[in-house]
Amino acid sequence: MAHFHRLPGPIADIWAWQHRGACRDRDSGQFFHPDGERGASRGRREREAKKVCQHCPVRAQCAAYALATREPYGVWGGFTEHERLRLLREGWSVSSSGEIDIRRLEARLTTVTAQ
Template sequence: MDGRPVVADLLGNAPEWQERALCSQTDPEAFFPEKGGSTREAKRICSRCEVKSECLEYALGHDERFGIWGGLSERERRKLKRRAA
């Protein structure tokens, strides 16, 4: 072993809501599209997810800069933060 954490170690520290998230059962590529790629599928999944608000709170609180979190893109989260300030 080289001392780096393995995925299982990282997942063990995940908040409980992440285990219930629909995205945890989905291809993560949909939530991290290439620049200019479609976010439609990720947002559709988020719209049906029971932990959408917890996910968005987490992303805002941890300054997540990439991907779809809580149904919002990074740009949409920035706008939301600006409006709240």
């Protein structure tokens, strides 16, 4: 006998948070670097993308997704690809409810940078 209660919900339920993202109707080029982008221009683009994330209602879900899936490109949840790599190397945790603490992650980046 199949145990249907153990099956995940519809895929739309898993991705529904993306519909509420502050980035939803923006140019994706703001969040993903073009080939060859380096230095100051990359830093400016990433800072602008992170500003969009600062007040996003789904920032925690976005960051958790990017860390859990090891998203290799772009700014997700206010973290650049390099910041996410550092967080993954240092370890990060998700609460039992699947939530992450954005402030704690930002503090961890500050601590890692200062070392």
